[in-house]
Amino acid sequence: MLRDVLRILGLWRGHAGWLAAGVLVAVLSALAGLALLVLAARVIAGAVAAGHADAALLAGLGVAALVWLRPVMLFRPLARYVERLVTHEATFRALAGMRVWFFRRLAERLPTGLGLRRAGDLLGRLVSDVEALDGLYLRVIVPGAAALAVVLAMALLVGAAEPGLAAILALPLAAALALPVLLAPAAARAGEGVARAQGALRSAVVEPLTGIEDTLAANAEGRAAARVAAEGAALAAAQQRLARRGAWGGAAGALLTQAALLGALAWALAAAEHAVASALLAVFLAVAAAESLGLMPRAGASLAAAAAGARRLFEAADTPAPVPEPAEPAAPPTGHALRLDGVTFAWAPDRPPVFEGLDLEVPAGARVALLGPSGAGKSTLAALLLKFAAPQAGTITLGGVDLARIPSAELRRRVAWLTQDARLFDDSIAANLRLAAPEATEADLWRALDRARIGDLVRALPEGLETPCGEAGSRFSGGQARRLALARTLLSPAPVLILDEPAAGLDADTERAFLETLDEATQGRTVILILHRLLGVERPTRILRLIGGRAIPATG
Structure with missing residues (x-):
């Protein structure tokens, strides 16, 4: 726990x-x-000093205390207000930075999975x-920190x-601390x-809602609700x-703070006349300590919750990255020809290899169609x-240059990927496109949209580039969403494009029109076109089939 904290x-x-x-x-x-109660103790000690040998001294202390009481009374609420502002600002900044750190760690590790396949988790x-x-x-x-300062100040003042x-006060308060x-x-x-x-409950809620159509079609909403109820009861018990x-x-x-107060009261009752001021001071200090130390024991639960959260974060963040960054990066490549020599790969040691001795060469500017069943x-390639x-x-x-020696960010500036399920995010068209090129101008965006043959549709929309795409691109049809995703890929300056089933999910006519668009839009770049089959409109310079983990030239 301490290590995580x-x-x-x-x-x-x-x-x-x-x-x-903030501290x-x-x-x-x-x-x-604490000072307020110290001054109050001085005032009261001066008020009851009549008949005491040191009456003049105590009365003088009481008058001095009254002089300081007002400014301290004004400072106290101001300090509390500033404390809330500063401590919460510090917390928000620290947590925001923590989320960014965690997101970056996840982004490096998620491509091959973290074992966190449950969205709620x-x-x-x-x-x-x-x-x-x-x-x-x-x-x-x-x-x-505040409670420690109070205990130390009390020990010094009374001691x-x-x-x-001082011992009667400090020992139980130190135990509370x-x-x-x-x-x-x-x-x-x-x-x-x-x-x-909490993770289990979120999964129980999120998963059936994410696939609500399947849940309803299978009449499974009752079972889903029962699971939510069970996980909710488990969370309540925890x-x-x-x-x-x-x-x-x-x-x-x-009990410990009350023990300090009772000890101070007992001392005051038994105090000799010369110790009246110290006894009153001790009683007031014990009252002051209750505020600062009363909540400290509950801090143990907060510390435990924070340590548990930290452990879960580090469990995910410390998953080894699938491909570590090179210790000594190579100079950026000057060419863009791709070559695979004797590549063997399996997703896990207990799974069969996907490739065994794969050899493949894609010259710069080539247009290779890579065919094969699911x-x-x-x-994987x-x-x-x-x-x-x-x-x-x-x-x-x-x-x-060996990919192992090229930093990932440098490589991905040179190789862009249009995935099978390229996603449009719940943001504007412009924001979605600029994922590929954050500095792109509006002219760049329109150029990419026109090359993807979707520019006219976007111009006809009332909000144009600022049109929201909706969650997962729900604002657009399947073909329109794929063209927007293609425009985003084309906006990237990468000289190598990997188009993975670019027409997935489209009907036959839309698929043919989309693939015809690709031929024109990707001119001048190296293209690896991953397909189940050819329609005859793709115009590749080379056709290969993946069979048994090897790339074989297609015939016929």
Whole structure:
């Protein structure tokens, strides 16, 4: 648990200024509250000083306390307000950075799968597990630092005059301060149970809704609802276990702070006349400590929840990348010819190989049609060429440079892929197109749309390039969505295009028209056209069939 928490803090280094500022303001706010009660104790001590040998001194202290009381009273709420602003700003910045870090780690690892195939589980890690980390800062670090400052200040204030009284106050309060760390290991197990149950519940809700047509067609909505109810009950039980531990911690903390107060009261009742001021001060300080330390035991549950969320995040983020980046990158290739020599590849050691000794050469500017049935390895070849996977044997080169020595970002500037299920996102047409070229001008966008033969349709839309595409491109028909996806691919400056079943899901006439568009739109680039069959409109310079893990020239 500690290792995960320390790693989170390491990832937050870029926001150290904001985080430290939040802790500092929280400490000042807590000390201001302590100062208020110290001044109040001085005032009361001065008021009851009549007949005491040191009456004049105590009365003078009371007058001085009254002078300082008003500015401290004004500073205290201001400090609390600034504390809320700064600590929450620090938290939002840290969590936003955490999400970006996690997204990037996932993006490097998802092409070959993380074992997170349940959408709810992945969503839970990206949202809820990251959000759980706010408790690490807002409910553990910030209040912990403030409480520590209060305990130390109390020990110094009282200890200078009455060391024994300082011990009576400090010992139970120090124990309350240590409770979160003592309770966290047991609470961590309950926190992990809550995190797992949340992921299971999200999966139970998201999966049947994602495939709602199939769910309804199979009359499975009742079973889906029963599963949601079962997972909801499991989550409630896990949350109850975690809350129970937090409640026990809160009760223990309250007892310890009350023990400090009772000890201070006992000392005050037994105090000699000369110790009246110290006794009153101790009582007021014990009251002040209750505010700062009362919530600390519950911080153990927050620490446990944050540690559980961190562990789930790191479990996914630390999955080995399918293709590691080269330690010593090669110079960017100057040519764009592709060559595969003796490539052997299997998706897993216990699965049969997709390729065994595959040899393939695609000269720069060539137009190769790669045919084969489903499962022949056509899309696997595209994944290898994009470095979403790496061969177990053999080499793949681009422009004579081994792909293993080319950084992924550099390679993907030279090789673009139109996938079988190219997705349009729920954003404008312009935003979807600019995924391939963020700096593209409107003229560039229209040029790509026209080359994909979809420009006239977009011009006829009232909002033009700003037209929302809808979720998964629902605003457009299948053929229109494929042309928009093609326009996005054409917008890329990559000299090598891999078009993976580019007309998938289209009817025969739309498919033929779309493939005719490809011939014109991809002129001047190297094209690998992955198809089940040829219609006669593709005009490849070379036709190969993938059979038994090898590329064989097509005949007839």
